[in-house]
Amino acid sequence: MSDRSPQAVDCLYNDVARNAKRLDDNLTLKSQEIVYINQQARSNVAYTLKYDMAKKAWYLAEASSTAxxxxxxxxKMDVSRGTARYPADIAWTPIAQIAPEQLQKAMDKDKHRAIIQ
Incomplete structure (x- = not known):
């Protein structure tokens, strides 16, 4: 089963995307799970996609933003991470419907942010 998202990989602001040979450095593949991290100059956004066998579709299970x-x-500067998870924080989102701006709003809610450094 294949599917794609036109917005999950940020090719404009993703520092690693400037060298296409290195895109796989931010990609982790497991059985029925894909994790991709968009690296930016001072922050990153990670998407965890899982495969639903019943629906035969890839969906967004978790999105996290670190900045x-x-x-x-x-x-002083702290490093914080905001995380939004399906089904607690975000609706069912097939891979093709990932909307980074909407997800950022969910990740930025105070209840989802934690200081990590």
Whole structure:
């Protein structure tokens, strides 16, 4: 079963995408699971896609965004990650319907953000 997304891989701002031979560095394949990370200068977005055997379709299981943010109390930079998961935070999303801007809104909600560094 094959499918594709015109928006899951960011070829414009993905630093690794500038060298197409290295795109697979950010790709992890497992049985019924694909993880791809779009690397940007100071942040990244990762998509975890899973295969639903009953629906015979790839879908977005999780999206996470990692970026530096200023800590208003200390004035220092923290690295935070926001994560949105199906079905708790996002609706069923087939691979072809991934909308990065909508997902970013879900990942940026306070309840989904955590300081990781």
């Amino acid at each position: 530096p943010t200023e800590n208003p109390q200390s004035g």
